[in-house]
Amino acid sequence: MTKTITVQLDHITALDITPVKEIIEPILEKNAIASLEQSLSFDIQYPREPDDPRELSEVPEIRLWFVRLDTIYPWFPFLLDAKEGDLARYSAMLVPHQFNRVEGIQYNPEALEIFVMNKLFVLSDWLQTQGLYSQFRLQSLAQLFGYDIDDSFFAMIKKG
Numbered sequence: 287m288t289k290t291i292t293v294q295l296d297h298i299t300a301l302d303i304t305p306v307k308e309i310i311e312p313i314l315e316k317n318a319i320a321s322l323e324q325s326l327s328f329d330i331q332y333p334r335e336p337d338d339p340r341e342l343s344e345v346p347e348i349r350l351w352f353v354r355l356d357t358i359y360p361w362f363p364f365l366l367d368a369k370e371g372d373l374a375r376y377s378a379m380l381v382p383h384q385f386n387r388v389e390g391i392q393y394n395p396e397a398l399e400i401f402v403m404n405k406l407f408v409l410s411d412w413l414q415t416q417g418l419y420s421q422f423r424l425q426s427l428a429q430l431f432g433y434d435i436d437d438s439f440f441a442m443i444k445k446g
Contacts, residue, residue, distance in 0.1 A: 287325065288325055288326070288327050288367050288370065289309060289322075289325055289326055289327070290326075290327050290328070290329050291305050291306055291309060291326060291327070291328050291329070292305060292328075292329045292331060293305055293328060293329070293330050293331065293332075293351070294331045295331060295332055295333060297351065298330075298332060298347050298348055298351045299347065301350065301351055301354045303351070303354060303355050303358060306355060306359070306362075309322075309326070310322070310359065310365075319364075319365075319416060319418075320416070320418055322365045323364060323365065324364075324365070324366065324367050324368055324369070325365065325367060326365045326366055326367060326372065327366070327367050327370060327372045328372065328375070328376075330342050330348060332345060332347075332348055341378075341385055342375075343375065343378035343379050343383070344385075348379065349379050349380075352376065352379035352380060353379075353380065356380055360404075360405075360408045360412075361408055361409055361412040361413075362376070363376060363377075363405055363409070363427065364409060364412070364413070364423075368427075368430055373427075373430060374391060374430075377393070377398075377401060377431070378391050378393075380401060381393050381394065381397045381398050381401045382394040382397045393431075398431060399433075402427075402428055402431050402433055405427065406424055406427070406428060406435070406443070407443060409423070409424060409427065410424060410440070410443050410444065414444070419444070421437070421440045421444075424440060425440070
């Protein structure tokens with residue numbers, strides 16, 4: 287079941303990630319983080335003028351809030367509901383992109399590659415510390431962004 291994290295304007299302007307901490311910290315204390323796998327989504331409450339054409343991921347203040355979140359919980363993508371598009375929206379907050387009315391989000395290719403590799407490294411290490419390591423999980427994440435990562439890559443990073 288998906289849990290929604292509501293982020294208000296005051297959270298964004300103060301770079302306050304309390305709404306996330308209130309959900310994650312109790313679960314971390316119980317060593318039950320796997321119970322939140324692919325179960326979180328965001329409801330961003332950010333007032334805009336009716337004629338503001340920007341997507342939320344184009345608003346610098348919102349993007350900065352997500353950068354802050356990502357520095358504190360770099361493994362956060364593990365928790366996002368990818369099937370509902372939450373992982374793509376999260377990534378759009380961190381990766382330069384453009385919107386195409388027909389094709390949707392079009393990430394900067396080099397920036398997306400760096401983002402995906404970073405998340406694979408972070409998640410590989412973090413999943414190991416949580417006793418949840420799964421190459422399939424990591425390959426699935428990469429595939430969501432169009433990358434087919436060879437098994438030898440995972441063998442190499444698991445060693446190091």
